[in-house]
Amino acid sequence: MKKSEHFEAGSKEKIQKGLKGTGKVLVAMALTAMSFAGLAADAKEVNLYTTREPKLILPILEKFTDNTGIKVNTVFVKDGLIERVKAEGDKSPADVLMTVDIGNLLDLVENGVTQPIKSEVLNNAIPANLRGADGNWYTLSVRDRVVYVDKDSDIQSITYEELADPKFKGKFCIRSGQHPYNTALLASMIAHNGEEATEQWLKAVKGNLARKATGGDRDVARDILGGICDIGLANAYYAGQMKTAPEGSDARKWGDAIKVIRPTFQKTGGTFVNISGAAVAKSAPNLDAAVKLLEYLVSDEAQSMYANANFEYPVKKGVKVNPVIESFGELVIDPLPLTEVAKNRKLASQLVDKVGFND
């Protein structure tokens, strides 16, 4: 909005007088708004917008506050993170943006809501292929997409391609084909085997579905115990959560009903992984604190919490994975760069529509 240039000096003065009262009202409004939001201008703060599961990262953020004295204000947004930050524009209070899935992270960068930062700490902790070359985004943890089977199953190893085998007809469970976890896997398969083969694969997998492609990853384990299916695709950390849930809880029963197999792509022998990550917001008002927070998130302490509280793979070399995850066997990460995967994301989503995977 253009400011005062439309006004003559004299009329501007009059308006100024008239507006003094309005100004007071607005200042009062500001104070009200601030008291609700806890936004009082304090240097020792950092504002985090995230789509990540609050329960997982809150303990890490609390540790950060204990260590540094910097308070972390959070808002957990589901969809529309980019749209909100964009609308807030140059006045956005956002300092750090945190999300899951490579596609979502690159979307942040492409929409211009991030800024490049330089940090030796981050560059040393994170392998070069897991961060933006210009410092616009950083991986914080790695998660592999695996197969859950009934604990008594004699399947020892499997490829992603084999899931299309008609022997699994009426036995396969998976969440919505449009979920980023699945579209990213499909995008990767398109890169390996081509669009045509991936479409055939997806069709065949649809034919194997035991129920609608819906729910969450944990539902795969639950439905295996419930006798609805024998095999399904899900992220590995959910198995870690369930298998370590309190004795006697429902989640524990589901976790105990399954075993985890790391599938591989036929071509490369690697397992598909996705990431969670973060970026510094373009107009971050607390830039230093934002960088500090990111650096803390790749510290040994925080990375170990990622591994043990959420059973993910730490992005930092040398930090141990949780023993339960280790028991699933060695993870051989598929060598295809994630940025290549992200390129096929839209195509993957269209394939899901095309074969009517969710119908």
Next chain:
Amino acid sequence: MMAAIVIAAIVFSPVASLFTTALEGGLEHWSHLWETVLPVASWNTLLLLLGVGVLVTCLGTGAAWLVTAYEFPTRKYLGWALLLPLAVPTYIIAFAYLDLWHPLGPLQGFLRFVLDIDSPRGLRLPDIRSLPGAIFLLGFVLYPYVYLSTRLMFLTQAAGMVEAARILGESPFGVVLRVALPLARPAIAVGVSLALLETLNDIGASEFLGVQTLTVAVYTTWVTRSDLGAAAQIALTMLLIVVFLIQVEKKARRRQRYSTIQRMRPMAAYVLKGWKKWLAVILGWIPVVIGFVLPASYLLVEAIKRIDQAGQVSDQILKAAFNTLWIAVVATLITVIAGLVVAWATRRVRESFQGNGSVGWPAKLASLGYAIPGTVLAIGLLVPLRLVDNAIDWITTLADRPVTQLLVLGSIWSLLAAYVIRFLAISVGSIEAGLSRISPSIEQASRLLGYTGSQTLWRVHLPLLRPALASAALLVFVDTMKELPATLLLRPLNFETLATWLYAEASRGTYEEGAIAALLIVVVGLLPVILLAGAQSRRSKGPY
């Protein structure tokens, strides 16, 4: 009148903003959609709407008639208990029933026990994650919209005519068919359209139950394919269809007038005897059990398990409950007052055009918000809210008191704006229905006796509108409290409501952890239901 125009403009702003976004999107995705999801999604959406529409009409009208026209044991309690499912959000009933009806859940477990089957594999029953499952669940939590409006109609309007029909020898069935149903039609229409709009815009339950609706297609286009322009185009197309359908329904009953100048009093209930009495008890309580008792008990059991494990209820969740309560109260007050202004202005406009149906535009514009899915509305609101901030910026700079922060976008004001815009349709609808029951001749009498227009509103209409205002406030309060998608996107830093708290738990896939929050949502939602029930039963007892 001016106020109504301003309100309508505010409600229209997110639609205008979506329209701009839609213009930015390309058109190439339409061929993809047309070849793939659109036919299926449209068919699913149609079936879902039809199914839910039929179910809520039967349940809502049937229940309302049963408790109004017949006397049987527990009728007094049933009258308000039938409102209870209002307190259960669709996303909660979806996950509650997924658990209850899962092969590992209590219902199928009990069945297997009775049938003596050991393993879940021995008995495969239909999955709740399906279109019929979605129709069933949505129907049983949304029928109170119809029940509430038709019961009000039966209570206040039907007595004289129903009794006349009975005296003239009409059979009970004939009374329903030829008197009660035609009388209740505007009320049914209001209730059903609210229920259907809620169904259409529901994303939580349909996505959870795996039903591919048009709304899910909008989400996929936007979230998975990052094409907001295209998503806005689909959303606006849906909006056009909705507006068209509402228009058709209104046209169909344009020429009818539904007001009476008789004293409002409840009809004499027909006392049921023998087996009929018990049949009425069973039929009447079924919707309450399915829509409320089962899911609420499930939540209670799960919540007790959690509290047992944790040893306490966390302070944060109590704070979230407090936030939920006060913001819902404030939003309800604003929405009901705005609804009254709009409904009154609409009546004025209509009168000055001699009952021409096409001039009820203030109400129509103001009702747009409810026809858009919550997240889409929130996205549409981002830009207008930012413009308000720009305006504030401009004013405060002129006044030499520049503010450096956003005061509106991402503040409590954003949330209030979203709630009012989204739920204004409910309050306008209820109040318009209430106004339509007040005969113009009452107003004419008041004007002849020397009151001005606003005096008439204050002294004559408001007291008569009390039941309509109460039901509007109830519906808006409960809906605000349950609202999730717009709240998630627009709320300030560190601000949690019960719904966002529940989402936080659910996003990790640990729905059972959210049981305490879900139970609190249901409990907070019960408060106004009980208040309203008290008011209604007081009314139906004494002479009015």
